[in-house]
Amino acid sequence: MMTRIRARLLASALLAGGAAFATPALAQVAPQEAVNDGNADIVDQTDAAQTAAEDVVVTGSRIARPDLELSSPVTVVGAEEIALRAPASVEQVLRQLPGVAPGINPAVNNGANGVASFNFRNLGTNRNLVLLNSRRVVPSTIAGVVDLNVIPVALIERSDLLTGGAVTNYGADAIAGVINFITRRDFSGFEANALYGVTERGDGQSFRLDLTTGANFDDGRGNVVLGVSYTDTRPVLQGNRDIGTVSRASTFAGTTSPARGTPQGSNTAVPASVFFPIQNSRFDPASGTIVAGLSDYNFNPLNYFQTPLDRWSVYGSGHYEITSGVEAFTxxxxxxxxxxxxxxxxGTFTEQFQVPLNNQFLTPAQRTQLCAAANVPNAAGVFPLGAACPAAIAAGTEITGIFARRFVESGPRVGTFRTNLFQVTAGFRGSITESLNWEVFGQYGEAERRSVNTNTALRSRVQQALRGCPTGSTAGCVPINIFGAEGTLSQASLAFVGVPTTQTTNTEFADAQAIISGDLGFSSPLADSPIGIAVGAEYRRNAASQLGDLPNQIPGEILGAGGAFLTIDGEIxxxxxFGELNAPLITDRPFFHDLTLEAGVRYSDFSTTGGNTTYKVGGSWSPIEAVKFRGLYTRAVRSPNVSELFSPVNTVLNNLAVDPCQGTVAQVQARGANNVALCTEQLNRVGLPASALGSIPAPIAGQINVTSDGNENLDPERATTITAGVVLQPRSIIPGLSITADWYRIRVRGAITTPTVGDILNGCFSQASPADTRCQLIFRNPLTGGLSGSAATTQGxxxxxxxxxxxxxxxxxFNLSYTRDFGAVRFSGFVNGNYTDKSRFQSNPNSFIRECTGFYSVSCDPPQPEFSLNARATLGFEGVDVSLLWRHISELEYEPRTGANATTQPAAGTVGxxxxxxxxxVVESYRQIDEFNYFDLNIGFDLTDALRLNFLVENLLDKDPPEVGNTIGSTSFNSGNTYPSVYDALGRRFTASARLRF
Structure with a gap:
């Protein structure tokens, strides 16, 4: 009696608090073979028997029935497995799973956008779908990417990864598959989880506190759950790890490779580098002159290996049986x-400025040197000043200059991304007949991400300050000295040029669905199980916009920003x-323990691209109970998202280690027989003479300008997915053993893509004609001839x-799981692996098909290992569990060249x-990464029935990450001289956690 009263009081308090609640569409419990498929929590026969009495909806299907098993392979990560890994965010668990490539995550610093994303099969974060209780989650970016930071870790009952058939069931964006997070249903009681972690070096602290409470009420007719979570993760600087202290080049000049890459940072440094009007030089404060050779700045130490996170989240759900057979949920x-x-x-980077020759901070010698090299426009054309220099200096004649000075006096640039996201779901469900159910629900959500950037500088204000703050300058103007040694930038000048800037991204999501599902009440003449169906309709609206303040909207105005943050506003x-069929054709017959047909179809009418149809067909055959063969064919269609459709033309940063035209004429010639002619034509196109060849600078900090766009004329891309596999569960021979193996192939044609930098540059420089289409897509800096420069003048x-x-x-x-009791000792374990045979990309029919399996480079990024594996073994005895996780990544190598020779790439349409x-x-030791093995040890204790303690040691052997330099991949994933999203750059880590439940 008292228990019931307490439950009612708790429920009343939760409801009175104004929380909105809901529950999964129907009770979502995977069948036993699915639950044992992968990193699953192992369930025993009793649990399976209990779930069989309920109608369930399995990930990959809309059909509600008690015995549903699908033809699609599903990998399940259960709550206990997540708890053993003690993550700050569920993204940390998913990133380590075989077959999953890293997306944006806490190990991404330069390139982060404030979200944690998911990249299934390495097909891109925009080609997989994130679900919460089989329903969509409001995205956080204009590309439709869901931030995994919003998923309530403590409330996850399990996570299902599905490859085949996802588009037919859930709609576009699920070409690679879906990740479906299933939360607890009918939770009653109180649970508190707390964890604290720290690296062996004493940094990177993480703290997470989860409070969950719930209650059944009105004699079990309803249930409410409320979860509150707080997470605080502290940063780890690259300078605090040996591998990240110095930025190193991944390539070398000459014929002999050094033992490791030579230090190579950024030419935006102190003293300032000079790119124009004198090439490849620097200011020398000691002599007061400009001398040959560029300055170099080591930018690594201030970057993050782990970005800090501060997160509050609240999740509520509830359901109530209004009348018999009708339930409300939210x-x-x-x-x-x-x-x-x-x-x-x-810093000033490679922006160009007008500088008066009588600038107060230039020495007389520097004024003379700059004047002698400058060309000044006049009514008759452009001429060198020559003998007129003394007069020009005295008159303060302005010259155009590129002086790359780092503002070290201002401290690091800090970007703070603050995201507020909410989503509400409400609906009703009930029964039509004993075997058919109905459900209607609506969803609405919004996300606002605001980025505030400090310690930046505005080009227009630097320009005013370089001119000496003439009349008409912005109030508070202070002249700036970018020509001297460190310390010559006054705090007053920094305060004038440095203005905080803001960017805002808003997304909005609305969805309404109506579904009828269950079984038809009759079966095939040769089967005992009835035919299951699901039919439904859905309306969905996605809107997204981004807006920057005025400085963000002007190309090149925010120094070092890599391009403008242009306004985008669109909706789809x-x-x-949709309809789905699951028809058991034959059951319990010789050689046909089960033969089931599965099919589905979805018609979608988009406001942007019109109507299209997707479908799936497949089935499964069990000749005996212990063996099941399954397969599925899916025809998928993905309509372009807001970013792909509506993004304006914009010049931003990308990566390149070596420009084919950089260096001396002899070096250019050595890279290819046609390079001199090709480079000369590209220089002529931007108004530079052939004599400019021989002094073209290398990409600044391994980065170049690229110009990209959206395209409102895009059509949907079309994909085919085929899966075929086998499930072995020899319960009568080896109880507790489950083995699955599934082959998959996903092909996307008419894919919405952009070429890689290598596709354009390598394509151009591997042939002889300057008129080649790829050569015509290269637009160099009109002053230096390089590919780095102002976004306003250099499109790259x-x-x-x-x-x-x-x-x-x-x-x-492939997956194997096994559970067995040996007296008082319980053993459980799993092996979850992936072998990738192909990972291919072709930007257009005129290019070759790039194979990236087992390779890394700017074009093959993030790396895709050929083989990866997770394996866990756990021993339990009288409330004590010892668990060891082994994570394996096979060896990788730098992307080779498989063309006819060293400079000719593969022919169009061929694989290479x-x-x-x-x-x-490439530095010889950077050309290959050996296989990596990580071990994580977890020990758990049940101190009482209500209290459990866990101690986790990650990277038990304190294995250092591989060193490959800073210019071998893209900035987002190749950072700190390694790949910190793939390999552990933090070192051994200790985490203690406690769970109190009553």
Missing amino acids: EALFTRSTVVQNLAPT ESTEF VFLLTSNQGFLETEGVD SFGSSNPAS
Whole structure:
């Protein structure tokens, strides 16, 4: 009696608090073979028997029935497995799973956007779908990417990863598959989870506190759950690890490779480098002159290996049986997160400025040197000043200059991303007949991400300060000295040029669905199980916009920002109808323990691209109970998202280690017989003479300008997914053993893609004609001839969005799980692995098909290992569990060149690889990464029935990450001389956690 009263009081308090609650569409429990498939919690026969009495909806299906088993392979990560890994965010668990590539995550610093994303099969974060209780989650970016930071870790009952058939069931964006997070249902009581972790070096602290409470009420007719979570993760600087203290080049000049890459940072440094009007020089404060050779700045130490996170989240759900057979449900979540990015101090970089020759901070010698090299426009044309220099200096004649000075006095640039996100779901469900159910629900959510950037500088204000603050300058103008040694930038000048800037991204999501599902009440003449169906309709609206303040909207205005943050505002609506069939054809017959047909179809009408149809067909055959063969064919369609459709033309940063035109004429000639002619034509196109060849600078800090765009004429991309596999569960021979193996192939034609930098540059420089289309997409700096420079004047390499791409991935997932009691000792374990045979990309029919399996480079990024594996073994005895996790990553190598020779890439349409840099120019020790094995040890104690303690040691052997330099991949994933999203850069880590439950 008292228990019931307490439950009612708790429920009343929760409801009175104004929380919005909901529950999964129907009770979501995977069948036993699915639960044992992968990193699953092992369930025993009793549990399976209990779940069999309920109608369930399995990930990958809309059909509600008690015995549903699907043809699609599903990997399940259970709550206990997540708890054993003690993550700050569920993204940390998913990133380590075989077959999953890293997306944006806490190990990404330069390139972070404040979200944690998911990249299934390495097909891109925009080609997989994130679900919460089989329903969509409001995205956090204009590309439709869901931030995994919003998923309530403590409330996850399990996570299902599905490869095949996802688009037919859940709609576009699920070409690679879905990740479906299932939360607890009917939770009653109180639970508190707390964890604290720290690295062996004493930094990178993480703290997470989860409070969950719930109650059944009105004699079990209803249930409410409320969860509150707080997470605080502290940063780890690259300078605090040996591998990250110095930025190193991944390539070398000459014929002999050094033992490791030579220090190579950024030429935006102190003293300032000079790129124009004198090439490849620097200011020398000691002599007061300009001398040959560029300055170099080591930007590594101030970057993060682990970005800090501060997150509050609230999740509520509830359901109530209004009348017999009719239930109301609701669900709500709110998350507020703050992610911080730390970059090296700002500077003038390669922006061009007008500088009066009588600038007060230039020495007489420097004025003379600059004047002698300058060309000044006048009414008759452009002429060198020559003998007129004394008069020009005295008159303060302005010259155009590129002086790359690092503002080290200002401290690091700090980007603070604050996200507020909420989503509410409400609906009703009930029964039509004993075997058919109905459900209607609506969803609405919004996300606002605001980025505030401090310690930046505005180009227009630097320009005023370089001119000496003439009349008409912004109030508070102070002249600035960028020509001297460190310390010559006054705090007054920094305060004038440094203005905080803001960017805002808003997304909005609305969804309404109506579904009828269950079984028809009759079966095939040769089967005992009835035919299951699901039919439904859906309306969905996605809107997204981004807006920057005025400085953000002007190309090149925010120094070092890598391009403007242009306004985007678009929305996409769709009306969709879907149907699904699961028909057992033969059951309990000789050689046909079960034969089941599965099929589905979805028609979608998009406001942007019109109507299209997807479908799936497959089935499964069990000749005996212990053996099951399964397969599925899916035809998928993905309509372009807001970013792909509506992004304006914009010049931003990308990566390149070596420009084919940089260096001396002899060095250019050595890279290819046609390079001199090709480079000369590109220089002529931007108004530079052939004599400029021989002094073209290398990409600044391994980065170049690229120009990209959206395309409102895009069509949907079309994909085919085939899966085929086998499930072995020899219960009568080896109880507790489950083995699955599934082959998959995903091909995307008419893929919405942009070419890689290598596709354009390597394509151009591997042939002889300057008129080649790829050569015509290269627009160099009109002053230096390089590919780095002001976004306002240097468009760099054009990477245009089109439907001409092709993607393909193929491989095998395999899983083994086993549980057995040996007297008082309980053993459980699993092996979850992936073998990737193909990971291919073709930007257009005129390019080759790039194979990236087992390779890394700017074009193959993030790396895709050929083989990866997770394996866990756990022993339990009288309330004590000892668990060891083994994570394996197979060896990788730098992308080779498989063309006819060292400079000719594979022919169009053929499969091959062509590294962004010639592999022979890559430091020898950086050309291969050996296989990596990590071990994580967890020991858990049940101190009482209500209290459990766990102690986790990650990277038990304190294995250092591989060193590959800073210019071998993209800035987002190749940072701190390694790949910190793939390999552990933090070192051994200790985490203690406690769970109190009553």
